[in-house]
Amino acid sequence: MLLISLKNLSVGEAKGASAPAAPSDLTATTRTNGELKADIALTAPTLDLNGDALESLESVRLMRNDSLIHTFDSPAPGAELTYVDEVPECSRYTYSAVAVNGSGESPAIETSAFVGVLEPSNPTGISLTEGSKPGEVILKWTPVTTDIRNNTLDPAFVTYRIYGGDGLATLLFDGITGDSYTFQATDDVSTQSFVQYALVAETRGGISDFMNSPLLPLGPAYATPFVESFANGTPATIIGLYSDNLATWKGFTNETGIESQDGDNGFFGSEGSYLQDSATFVTGKIDLSGLETPTLTFYTYNIVDGEDRDINTLRVSAIANGTVQEVKSFQICDLGDQEGWLKVEASLEAYKSQTIQLEFTSLHALYPYIFIDNLRIDNYGASAIETATSASVFIAGGQGEIIIARATHERVEVFTIDGHLVTQQTIAAPEYRLPLTPGIYIARVGQTTQKVIVK
Structure with a gap:
């Protein structure tokens, strides 16, 4: 027994021999600059299905995914035709075209192409500085101008996100354009603390890697010593x-x-x-x-x-x-x-x-x-802070106090370990005892400075 299997069989009106041959050289080239557009090019046929030269054409119809997107009216046979197609999203599309004259419609020519934008390359040149107001910061970067395959991107089609918080995983701002952004990082600048942020570039094709800013200390600087x-x-x-x-x-x-x-x-x-x-x-x-x-x-x-x-x-x-x-x-x-x-x-x-x-x-x-x-x-x-005594001054920590000797009438300054002044007094006795809460301090008398531990 002989079996014949047919696939994709369609039945329709027969095309007249004088109907146009199919258009040729159909290409769809995506724009990589950030626009969701494809540049379509094709050539109108010069012959009919019988192989004879065409005198004229009524139209050439261009379809995307079987939907008509443009009609070229009365193109000359052999004309090079172009069209810019703006698509709704990054995706793969099938383009087809047919030529039409008074005898009918040509067979279709077809091609497929991805149309859209790739993910942007990673932001570079990231800096973080203090702004003009307490707790304000300025995040700057070099605008992204290429995608992950090094195709040129128009910076106008690139936006940015800023992340912060634990693990730099909390979205703070998005839809940012340009090359900098100024914002209030904190309202509490009574003591120093570090802030850091992650910057992400974004196109309609996706996002870049998270790129961290430097650490920036906000708040009053430590004093010296x-x-x-x-x-x-x-x-x-x-x-x-x-x-x-x-x-x-x-x-x-x-x-x-x-x-x-x-x-x-x-x-x-x-x-x-x-x-x-x-x-x-x-x-x-x-x-x-x-x-x-x-x-x-x-x-x-x-x-x-x-x-x-x-x-x-x-x-x-x-x-x-x-x-x-x-x-x-x-x-x-x-x-x-x-x-x-x-x-x-x-x-x-x-x-x-x-x-x-x-x-x-x-x-x-x-x-x-x-x-x-x-x-x-x-x-x-x-x-010489690391020495416990000097030739003329003795400074030592004790139980709830600092002991200073051989410095009568001198002035003593006591600082926290991070440089904040705790007290300053005039030494009134050959052996002076200055009460302090337990901790680590820096005591300075004249040219002598000493770290002491008060227990």
């Missing part, structure tokens, strides 16, 4: 962490087997797992006004293990007016051969009277740890 001792492994001032470089900065205590440099059971460190791991942290704002010779001092721990030298690297930079400038970079082993805490000093005189932040970046080249402690900014030479 500035001290961060990481007592009990906890910073007393705000610290901003960048965690995208595999290593991590965090607090440590003496339980690690290393005693803190200044005896307060705490220090800060970068922990990495692999060679070339790195991490960065930034301080809050620090006002250098009043310092004639501003100088940064801190201690780092030199690890010695047989013949292996501590070739881990630490880079310290200052951030002022949005510009990051390196002030010190070294391998730990360059500071000395002995194991233990070694002092580091860097001049900040280039930033005299300015407000800055400090940025610390670790690079692990051998050991998994890089430790720092007793970070201070004061006049050059005043970093």
